Amino acid sequence: MQLQQMYQEIILDHYKNPHGRGLRDPYDAESFQVNPTCGDEVTLRVKLDGETVADVSYDGQGCSISQASTSVLTDLVIGKSVGEAFKKFDAFVELMQSRGTLEPDEDVLEDGIAFAGVSKYPARVKCALLGWMAFKDAVARSEGAKA
Amino acid sequence: MQLQQMYQEIILDHYKNPHGRGLRDPYDAESFQVNPTCGDEVTLRVKLDGETVADVSYDGQGCSISQASTSVLTDLVIGKSVGEAFKKFDAFVELMQSRGTLEPDEDVLEDGIAFAGVSKYPARVKCALLGWMAFKDAVARSEGAKA
């Protein structure tokens, strides 16, 4: 059944038990992102430690897809270098825009590969990317603040 | 042939030899009317003598229909009472809006009955009415000026 293809167990798990949720101090920059069609929102903080993503914390309201993908994001990027994190960002965005045509690389995206099915539903792609866009924006702000 | 039905001899005669053309003094009021789709224009003056239309003079540029119908107008209204003139006005407007369904009354409209065929061409009705609208407006202005 289609629905299970989209809502993989991994997604539902992250939705029900989100990782890294709750806004934490200290942080370098915060980003607020909203999905204009449904009002889903996320506030996400980034703490960099040199070139390393030391912490990502977030809060928000939204559907299972946006909440789970932000949860997965924190798993993927915390402790990684900014460069590595952006490689994952690019891979995740590419996957989401693939309309189900891409075979995701588990080495890069880990739990993120569960979102391959979501990419078949263009109206939900924005949901999956909400936290990721906040991450990108927050990192840019952190770097901007430091520069 | 359709064309002859529309361009009755009477119309072509008035077009080639317009009656009452040229702006004359004295006058009580003047009206300038324009057909916004083709730029045809008429300037028409009215001189009232009590309740009588003492003179109507005009100048303008326009198609055969607008020129001829203004020429016919002068024949019909000069020397008549304002009331009679407006009866003719009403009859002519009604005829022009009839889409060819009305049998015009020659006693009232005289040469004006030649325009019955024009009423079948809605885009030309404005042409036929251009001078008549100027007449109505000029009389209203004359009366306004006197009141």
Next chain:
Amino acid sequence: MTTTATPLDVVALREDFPILARTVREGKRLVYLDSGATSQRPTQVLDAERRFLETSNAAVHRGAHQLAEEATDAYESARARIADFIGATPDELVFTKNATEGVNLVAYAMGNAATAGPEAARFLVGPGDEILITEMEHHANLVPWQQLCLRTGATLRWFGVTDEGRLDLSTLDELVTPRTKVIAFTHQSNVLGTVNPVAELVAAARRVGALTVLDACQSVPHSKVDFHALGVDFAVFSGHKMLAPSGIGVLYGRRELLEALPPFLTGGSMIEMVHMAKSTFAPPPQRFEAGVPMTSQAIGLGAAVDYLSAVGMDRVAAHEHLLTEAALAGLGEIRGVRIIGPTSAVDRGGAVSFDIEGVHAHDAGQVLDSLGIAVRVGHHCAWPLHRRLGVQASVRASFYLYNDLDEVTALLDGVREAQRFFGAG
């Protein structure tokens, strides 16, 4: 609302709507409950538009040849029939591309009063003046007024909404004052279904000399509406919500107001004379229809109005009332479902929005979609209203003449399935 009209033969009626025969998501029967967003089009409307395009298409009001005559006649005949349908005269009806343009037209034209002649003085707004709207407005009847205030220095004020989703008129005397220039409000909420008390608001506006602007997007398609009887000054609606093509909407304006209102969009066909330095403008409705208009779309809207009239607007309303009652009753019985808006079908149209505890609207919509049921999810372009009622996003089912009770049942089953799937309820 009486339900004594002969019931609709929905089975026969659905034959007119080719799209309703299609299936979605692996062979599911399409259950289209999103007519509040846009309606489907019957063959009669599609045929009318196509017939026009295959026989009489030409630029209207600009040509003297036979096609141009036929096209102009068809266009103006559509205007006359639509005017008749809404209790107006043809010269009070301006074609716009959608209702949104209609509201913007009024708001911008009022702004233009500042540089227009003295006849436009009644439309002037500036610092100290107030525009009064409601918290339940669609963005289309909200943002244009915010922007007018921004441009002119006027102040935006609004009626609140009660917890039940009715207009809170307890502040009427405080809000409606001689400073009030415009009261803009929706006839029927696209989220709550709430039908607002037009007469009371019109009376209040008249007491202080304010103009009324009615958003009739969700009323004209669903019930008999007569703008003259309602006494509003301006009203807008969209064709695509009433079986007609997209790209066509209507602004109604009382004749004397349209005559005094400055132009908005300018260009061809709306002028009287043009010189390089200055232009003068045609009388309404032409003054407000710049450029080659939505010709075949107006003809389509004319055909839609003919179709709806043939069915009978009282029967349409009665039918939707039945579906709404069933939906409200059914949803009311499901634990964890909260209806956003009045829970009884009194003074209430067929938009039924709800929140499912523990299931985000987007997720619920996805489950329904997988079952072939098309609903709208989100804030439905009424974000402040959602904020007011403490819901971030809701699910909205909206009904039209082609829906039936089986589809309501499908919706209810779908909601339960969504709860089951997400372990909620």
Next chain:
Amino acid sequence: MTTTATPLDVVALREDFPILARTVREGKRLVYLDSGATSQRPTQVLDAERRFLETSNAAVHRGAHQLAEEATDAYESARARIADFIGATPDELVFTKNATEGVNLVAYAMGNAATAGPEAARFLVGPGDEILITEMEHHANLVPWQQLCLRTGATLRWFGVTDEGRLDLSTLDELVTPRTKVIAFTHQSNVLGTVNPVAELVAAARRVGALTVLDACQSVPHSKVDFHALGVDFAVFSGHKMLAPSGIGVLYGRRELLEALPPFLTGGSMIEMVHMAKSTFAPPPQRFEAGVPMTSQAIGLGAAVDYLSAVGMDRVAAHEHLLTEAALAGLGEIRGVRIIGPTSAVDRGGAVSFDIEGVHAHDAGQVLDSLGIAVRVGHHCAWPLHRRLGVQASVRASFYLYNDLDEVTALLDGVREAQRFFGAG
């Protein structure tokens, strides 16, 4: 212009246009020479729109169900193909209801810069600033600028036109100054056929930092146009003049400009966040597409672009060039006929306007109509141009890919018949 492209098979092509098979005025074959006003629609376009409405119709960008997905895909795919057709990227292409709305959008949005953020500063206009247009503009690219000047206190200036109907650029250095904020001009005159030197005007605008707005209504339908290559800042055109439905037009804007431009029409789908007191707006092109858009019409325009691309725009242009040359030569031989505009087909498109001594344009049009020939008569929404050239009204024949040389001959015979009937020439 080279004419080496394979000639069009007009006979086969006409089969695609059902309306061309009809007769008018007592059985006369329809000779449609009024495509400059609006074009006819091929079956391929009619079918594309209908197929969409019968299978995938839904509100775009607003729904999560399958129909909404399909509708959004179809709409955005049309945008992408149209962008490709005109040498632009999809996010540079805004759908409007017609070209007129496009010009108004730019003019009003520039006015809105006064109350927008600092990023909009480059669009500010006020006293001391100048808007530069030309005396050959269609009212659509004239009146909106007059009105912007009226609202903001800026000054309107214009290039004159030579007796031959070319732009008089002798005043270029005088007119284009640091005060010039906008240069708005037509690519191809809808009256004269004149093709203007875009590169020269763009270069002049760049020297002083002025924005360029190109009226491409009469160029995009008839030849290969590439906005990136032309280097203009904004451009507009209408679907109905290029085989597509009425009710759809395009505003092109360079990406960085659209990104900074304040909104014009406001309402649903163009917002980022809405609060009662304040809203923020979506990025382009959504920012400029308020309300439910012209969905099926955009799909129709996409199909029209596909159709034109399949025929080949070079072949369309070459074909029209042939017809124009024949018409200019033929009319040039008729005594008493004065061609309004260049008499040779160099830098000149297929609109051929003329005056017949002793026969008013309206009367000539009537004679032609009685012979089945549809032309436009009047000032063709370019009144100042007619005044400049000393003609009150002219007859315009305009050609498109479905016209043939026999139709040019019919026109010439018709002109002679008009002279005979009115005893002129």
